[in-house]
Amino acid sequence: MTKKNTTINVENKEQYKKRSMWAEVWRNYKKNPSAMIGLVIVVALVLIAVFARIYFDFDTDIVQQDVQNKFAHPNGEHWFGTDHYGRDVFTRVLYGASYSLIVGIISVSISCLLGSTLGVVAAYYGGIVENIIMRICDVFVGIPSILLGVAIMSAFGQSIAVLMWAIGLVYVPMFARIARAAVLPVRDQEYIEAARVIGVKDGAIMVKHILPNALSPIIVQTTMGVANAILTASNLSFLGLGIPVPAPEWGAMLSESRNYIRDHGYLTIFPGLAIMITVLAFNLMGDGLRDALDPKLKK
Amino acid sequence: MSEKDLVLDLKNLNVKFVTEDATVYAINGLNMELERGKAIGLVGETGAGKTTTALSLLRLVQSPPGVVECDKMEINGKDVLTMGIKDLESMRGKDISMIFQDPMTALNPVFTVGEQIAESVFLHENCTKEEANQRAIEMLELVGIPGERAGEYPHQFSGGMKQRVVIAIALACHPQLLIADEPTTALDVTIQAQVLDMMKNLREQYQTSLIMITHDLGIVAEICDEVAVMYAGTVVEKGTLEDVFNHTKHPYTEGLFNSLPNINDRKAKLTPIKGLMPDPSNLPEGCAFHPRCPYATEACKQPQHLRQISDTHYVVCDRYNEPDFHIEREEK
């Protein structure tokens, strides 16, 4: 272990470069090829989702049946073939990206907001508050997430909004735990005490000092969480509890086509691949972010 | 000049750390000699390169990013630079041993302290496990811990006790040269007094040569025979205690003394050294101390030379080329 002098002596450096924390993170992130691949795929997915919405018309391009043309194998006209109603799988897969992304991002935002707030409050106040919050979270972690999702969906009915809330709530305890773990070491730092001495109120301390310093693991978890949420949404749709048919949600497409898997395997392959690539991309991004945000990995 | 019995002979040591952003010049042309049985204090502030020097002697500088270059590095007459990994391993702990600053992390929490001392003995001496364990108990008693505590784990010991255990491990194989890197910085004053007292006695008993790395001139005055003052990776002044404390020559050494509150005269104003330690990746030209030095002239921007003041006293400061140059401290 060598102790190196890492402080920059500004006096001697006329050309003093100001580098904010996020610029530093981006610099580290760029060095990681697999993280960059993840980022490129995610950006591409977002673009696909946006343009699919603009370019295709839901009624005529996505759900209109063309029974004469059903079960066309992939060919020049239908790149991914057509399904049992003769709908073009390629268009449906492209259009489906928007469902997955919206469900993934919004539901993770819900769990991130609720979960982090609970976690931060629990860790900051400690004691009885922490015990109540964390024990309730423990109870929910004990229930398999799919089961919980199924329960919520069947209780509140089937719609995209309920789906997002269901998935969002399922992941709240996980975020609460991660946020709490991230806040605990920050809470004991002297600058928190310093803020109290100079008269900053508790709420402001949490928002201005604790959250920014505990953000890294939460950001990483959010990215990874999107992948999980997309997967859960697909699972629920596969079970017939997700976004109602005939919307081209990838999980629902898998579910519909599973009866024809023996003769028309391509029907399951393409939506399956889409889910896999999306989940992989978000996971690569999450991994890359974790490495970029972790100061221990910097030399 | 008669042949001296040197336990350490180090000539022109250079260590740099090459990273993507910058090259950090940690050690720049450092020379050091230590006679058998003597204790030298290596004094300097954070970033002066004290610890890096010690790690270089043990060949423990991580490479990359570290690059170690040296004209001569002999410990106990053995050339350390060309040694193979096997010889190195047998040298560490046997010929040369090191005590680290933080006793809390220097011990492995899953082994008893007895096992940790015995391990070192067992590795280096041709002996059985039983003999090694016996030796471990003797060593513990030597550092003032009852032998029956050999079966306890590090967390059952307090900070001062842990540092004693660390010292026992370091001394278990009676090394010729012991490097102590700020061994008492993490301890309270009264405990520090106990540990220093013990180290002094052990050194007299075993005639171990000692390199004491510290920032505390008081500790140096207490247990060392010689002092080397380091600044920006090089020794700027070296001599006996008497030479450096009472006939200070280098302006930086003077600055260090003036920064210390005087315990006998509490009204004396502190005179800090102005400015900051230089950035080791961007050292000033010539004498690295010149931007902070009250005596600096244009000539100080040129490379400096080692000057011998007396048989034992060396200083690196070219202002002494002027016949009547002296620093303030010397006058009194």
Added chain:
Amino acid sequence: MADVILEVKNLTKHFKTKRGLLHAVDGVSFTLERGKTLGLVGESGCGKSTTGRTILRLIEPTAGETIFEGTDVNKLNASQLRHARKDMQLIFQDPYSSLDPRKTVSQIIAEPLQANKIFKTKEEIEARVEELMATVGLAPRLFNTYPHELDGGRRQRIGIARALAMDPKFIICDEPVSALDVSIQAQILNLLKELQEERGLSYIFITHDLSVVNHFSDDIAVMYLGKIVEKAPSEELFANPVHPYTQALLSAIPVPEIGEKRERIIIKGEITSPINPPDECRFYKRCNYACDKCKSLPELQEIKPGHFVACHRIGEI
């Protein structure tokens, strides 16, 4: 009658732990005159930092009064306390963990001004921050830098500027220089001293470094296991230490001078546990002079004007 800014009476803080009641601060009393410095000295675990934090009510005291300019701080409610803290500030030991790494220098110094809504406009705040930076000797170009880009001495200056922002009358300095190199340490000590002279600040100076406290304080209180064992003007304490612990502590300081080797008193063992301490002199188990009398708690007695000692064997040893 001296102008007393702070009077602490019988301040006590006990923490509940699994193994019993931890007596961190055990009936500490002292007064601090305006414009003076009281040094609080002791080894780790003696309760000196807890005392400082309990005075500011960063830790709620178990018992006792802290009378600051006539009001008992311990009786204030949350908003009154926030108001009172404008006059009572704290400088931290660790210049690394006491500054939020995500904030720039100016943001850190401006925070107390914003939190207490002192100024209305951004320009006024900026002007004040620049003024404070000049006061503590920080170059204006550091305005937008982050703490991790600066060395320990500069960081400590930021902490001092933050403490000064509200123009406090009283500052607790909790080991403000022990994390710094000697040459930087002297710079910061000089700065603190100048600020005191200019602004008539009163300090409580918490430290384990006796040579620093001797240089810096008017009075010194030596703490051992939550209690003050000896309290006297600095010169008197260094010239005539009476309590056996003070004597040992003073003799243990390594002095950077050769020739005059002083007699060193080595005390045996290490600090005993502060959990459920028995009703005997806290130093009993390590004291070279302990006798049967010492099995009861000694009170602080005045042996000379201003010189207080808590020991049963005053005059005998």
